[in-house]
Each structure stands twice: as structure tokens, then as C-alpha cells.
Amino acid sequence: MAQAPQDQIAPLLTSEGWELLASLGPYREDKSFELNAALRKAGHSPALVSAVLTQSRLRTKAELKFGEFARSMLFTQAGLEQATRLTVAARHAERFAQAGVRHVADLGCGLAADSLALASMDITVTAVEMDETTAACATVNLIPFPNATVVHSDATTVPLDGVDGVWLDPARRVTSTSGTKRIWDPEAFSPPLSFVESLAATGRAVGVKMGPGMPHESVPAGCEAQWVSVGGDVTEVALWFNSVRRPGIRRAALLLGPQGAAELTSAEDFDGGPAAPVGPAEGYLYEPDGAVIRAGLVADVALQLRGHLLDEHIAYICAPELVDTPFARAYKVLEVMPYNVKALKAWVKENGFTVLDIKKRGTSVTPEELRKQLFAGSKVAGKKAGQKTATLVLTRIGEDRVAISVEPV
Template sequence: MEMSELTALLTPEGLRLLDATPPVESAADVAREVTRLRAAGHSPDLVSAVVGQSRLRRRARAKFGDLAARMLFTRAGLEQSTRLSVSTLHARRFRDAGIASVADLGCGIGGDALGAAGLGLDVHAVEADEVTAALAAFNLAPFGETARVSNALADSIDLGPEVGVWLDPARRTAGRTETTRLSDPDEYSPTLSWAFEVAERRATGIKLGPGLDRDLIPVGAEAQWITVDGSTIELVLWSRELARPGIGRAAVVLTDGGAHELTAEHDAPDEDVSALGAFVHEPAGSVIRARLIGDVARSLQAGPIAPGIAYLTGDAALTSPFVSTFRVREVLPTDTKKIARALRERGIGTLEIKKRGVDVDPAVLRTRLRLQGPESATLLLTRAGGGRLAILADRV
């Protein structure tokens, strides 16, 4: 969104028009609404803003639920924002540590600030991009003076002595639409080294990508990886009062059923390799990243299917929130033509394909299998015993 579009939108007329516009999802919806609004005499900037926001609000429901219907977004801001269930989880950490005031440095559209303000914390949100800061101010406006927004650089803010810090360094190139990921932490904005300096002095939470090089994690920090609905979305490093005693590694799994957490002081030792049993368990990405697979394996009376492969197997009819569990039907030949023949014989037309440790493109394989039939199953492709393994299974 450009400033001219934002200026046109942030008027009583513009906001009323946005609220009255039906949901926009497809390209055909966009064309229809643009034509209708232009024919009604609205300016190009206002039409662009209204149609764009209507489309983004539709997408934002997955992260913000019903709240999305009164929020404003940029495309990049929505993609990079923290979903409300996760930001509330972060906010509880501050509240439970007795920290009543939080500086959200690099707030984006205000996703994490919303979670903090919603729990009654005093929030000072800071965003370098002028348009994004204006959107954050709009999104946080219902909280009044308890949620303030500044258009400034994160490292330019003078913080009070009792203020906790939430830092979400920009890990992509600047922009409100198409951006690219930065691989060098020294190119983050603010830099990771600056964030770590803040964390040494203040109670701080730093949101980072889940694939951060573990060698960069500071000694004494609590590293918490978070999986939501099957996707591992972030790593948070907690310092000082926000880091829980005796916990160095944590894996959180959020589902519709609630939040589940596995914690340990250090990486968990692995179990011995097990021969294929009646069940295969795939640990959540947060468990894998936190290197707590061994603890999960012991709770399931299982072991890894092969060294370095994050599939666990065993005969116990057990599962947990930290894994997806599959009941083994049979082992199939690994040749594609033979797999296709076996699936046709069993009438399997709907197939979930998962892989670990093998160079297979599931999309290409699916085309070659020419699936047909009323039945469904899961195909697990992996390594075991020095060779490939194709396991036909059902989700438990």
C-alpha cells in the first residue's frame, strides 16, 4: 500500500466503503469490485486501497479470526505478522514474569502488540516504515493510550527502566509487497548482534526464523520453537526474567485443542534405532528443531527408524500432541511403477505423500502414480537399513 492509498482510505468515506465491500478472494472478484467502484466515481487510489484491503482481510482470518474484519494490512506485513494465538502466548510470558510494560520494537502491523494489549499490558509499538506504522496505529486504536505507536527506528527509542522488550528483527528486504529473505543476521534490521545486546540488559523476547543457526543462540537464553497447525513458524529467544530457570530448550505445539509444551535443560539424547513396528510417528517441527526427539520417543516406547531420520517407530498404540501418528498397513516396493500398481489394486485415489531422507518430489511422484479409486492412505518414503523404504499407512 502506498501513502496516497492510505490517505484516501483513512477517511470516514473510505472506511465505510471498505466495510461495505463484499469479501474479495479471486482475480475475478478483484476485477468485479474495481469495475463497480470505479463506475461509482471513486478515485483510483481509494479503489485500489479498498479492494486490496478487502482481499487481505479475507486472508487474515486465518491469523486473526474475526478481528481481521476491523484491521488494515500490507501484504508483506500480513505474511510476516504473528497470529493472535501465538502473540497471546508471548504476552502471557511477560505478564507472568510481572512485566507490565512492553516495548514492541519492529512491530509491523501490530500482531504481537495486539496480543500484549489484549492481556492488559502497556505497549509502546515501534515501526520504521511510515505506512506500516500508520496501519499498526489503526489496528491498536481500540486500546487507546495503553497501546502507542511510534514511527521510528528500533534502536532510537529511549526505554524506561521497568520496560520489557519484544524484538522482531526484519529478516527480509524492505518492502510492502514482494520481499526476499535475508540469510546474514548482520543484515537484519535491527541486527541480531544489537538485539542480543538489548537482551543482556533487559528482559527480552526475540522472534526469529525457526531455522536459525543454533550456534548463534546465546548461552543462558531459553530457546523456544513454536509449531502451529503443523507448520513450525518461529523461534523465540527469551532472556533474563523471561527465561525460565532450568529450561534451555522448549517445543510448543499449538492446535485447535490448545497449547502443548515440551521442555528440557539441554538437547535430549536419542533412542536406539528400531526396526519398523506397527506405528510410525512424525515429530512436530518444533520438537525436531529443539532436539527433543529422544524424549518424545521414550514417551511413545519408540525409536528412530534410521540414524538421522526424524521418523519414530514402535509397536505401542500410543500417540501425543508432539507427533503425527500413522498405523502401518504394509511395506511396498520402492519402484514407482510397482507402487502405482499396488495403489490401484487397493483402490487408493487420495494419497498423502510424506518423505524424510530421500530425494523425491511428492508432486512429481503423485503425477506418475495416476491415482484413482475411493480409498485414502498415507505413503511414507524414507531410508532404513541402508536402503529406501515405502510404507503404506493410515493416520491415527
């Protein structure tokens, strides 16, 4: 039976546990059994060894979100899954700093990623966490910052006297013995979206992190909704109220990647904004970033590219010329074919393709199943040497299902 989170953290909050954890190098799965035996042979208890190895594994995994800071932090599995990447947390903190906020309550602070970013900007932080084990981790993680305090309490009942800013990251998962399960209803979050709105009604600067799949109709009026994508992965939609909401912006898509940051914004509500023309598959096909799609800004990108949509309800854009944009990935259109499995199988065979990258929107086709059908009976499928790759985009143009052969730019 898996150990409860508190059983994996408590042994580390001792001098022996902390020193042992600090003595380990990067976690390696292939060496874990050997290391487990060596630590037990050295006289450490099975409970401590299990806790140390679990934490070492989580620290190594957490480097994707926290970089080198992960090496001195404490994590729980559930907390790490929901934790904000440090690069994104820094963006949140900048909002409060630029608005002149001096004291932020981080309600539902989790492992304290956002509190870390806020405290590093000399903002006083009261980090509130209801789960005792997670609160203990947050306390350790905030040790370097004397301007940050952790409170073990219910986020909805803690006093906010002297607090002029509030950040919330509601729990959107429930944990059971079988793992964690995502919750979709904003009113089932902890705390619920209605509580966030009640805080905004006080006039304080309020920001809240929500899941990126939040429906547009659930976004409250009077706030800015900013979808954030990191390396092409849409991580959140942040809702900003009052002084941390930017004037004239209702929705935005912020893309963070190796080349820096790029943002697209709109003052229009979700049912407004420009309309893009609809046209054929030609020239170059563009696949918008997920944050652009979530923010309802596909038509805006199409107009920037001097292009058109293939279908008004599907997020594929075509343009006659190649235009450099951070908001969409470009492909050169090679051939447009009706969607017909028999004809596509013949096309694969005639061209000697051994690998198919299949993308789809607006169709119920399952890429894995189609790939099996197209390579059925082929002796070359799956060969490692001399591979010949093709990329197919499956979609609809009006009522017609099509397969578009494209080449990544």
C-alpha cells in the same frame, strides 16, 4: 504497475476512505470486478477504489491470524505475511505479564499484533516502527488502547528510559518491485540478533521472534528457545532472556491446535538430551510435529512412546503399540518394501490404487515425480469416483532405502 504500499494506505486515512471501507462486506474475488465498477460509477476515485478493495482483500485474508479483529484493522501485504497470529501474540504477552513487566518496547512492531496483545493486558506499550506506512497502520490498529503509543523511528536508536521489557520481531524479508524475499542470516535482520543480545545484557526482560528454521548453533547461550506450531504449521522460534526465560528450560516445542495447547521441554542444550534406540519399521509409525523436530526433541518423544527411531538421523519413530500423543501423527504400518520403482509400480497396479499420498524423509526422491512414474500408463489414475488411496512413507533404514505402506490412524 503495482501501487506502492503508501499509495494503498493514504486514501483510507480520510473520512471518505474509512467510511467506504467500513461499508464493504467480506471480500469476494468473483465479485471484485463488478464491485470496482460500481464504486467508480458512484463517483469514487480510481485510487480510492483500488485502495479500498485491496484493504478489503487483506482484511479477509487476515482473519486467519486476527479473527474478527481484522475487520477493523489496516494491513500491508508484506506486514501481514510476517505478522504474528493473535493467539501466539497472546502467549508472548503472558510471559511479560507473568514476569511483572509494566512497560514494554515493541521494537519493529510491524502491524502491532504483539502490541495489541500486550496492551490488552494493561501493559504500557511503546510500539516502534521504522517504515512510515506500516507505522500508520499500527497507529490505527492501536486506537482502542490509550496505554499504547506508536513511534516512527529506527528500533536501534529509540530511547528506552523507563522500559523494563523489550519485544522484537526483526524484519526477515526485503521488499522489491518483484515482491518480498526471505533473509536467512540473523545478522542481516533488522535489527540484527547481536542488537537483541546487547539489550538482554542490560538485564531487561527480552523476547524476540525468529524464523523457525534458525540453526541451533545460532541460538545464543543463556536464553530459552521455544518453537511454536499452530495447527501443525511451525510459525516461529521465540528466544527468551532474563526474567521471561523459564527456569530450567533451554528448549521447548509448543503446539497450539483445536484441542488446546501441549508443550514438550528440555533443560539440556542442543547437543545433549536423551538418546533413543534404533529399530525396525513395525507396529505404528509416528511423524513428529515440526516444532518437535526443530527443537531437537524427537528422541524425547520416542522414549515417551516407548518406541525407537528408524534411523538416528531421521525424524521417524516406530513403536509396537498405539499411544495417544499430541506431539506426533500416528500411522499403522502395513507393509515394508525395498525402494524399487518397478516393484512399487507393480504393487500399485496389483492393489488397484488410484491415489497415492507420499511422505518422505532422508531421501532425495521427489514425490511428484515418483507418483507420475508409478501411475505411468495407468488408465485409472486420477479418477474421482471409486478412488482407492494408499499412503507411502519413503525413508532410509541405515543404508537401505525403503517404502513403507501405512494407514493413517
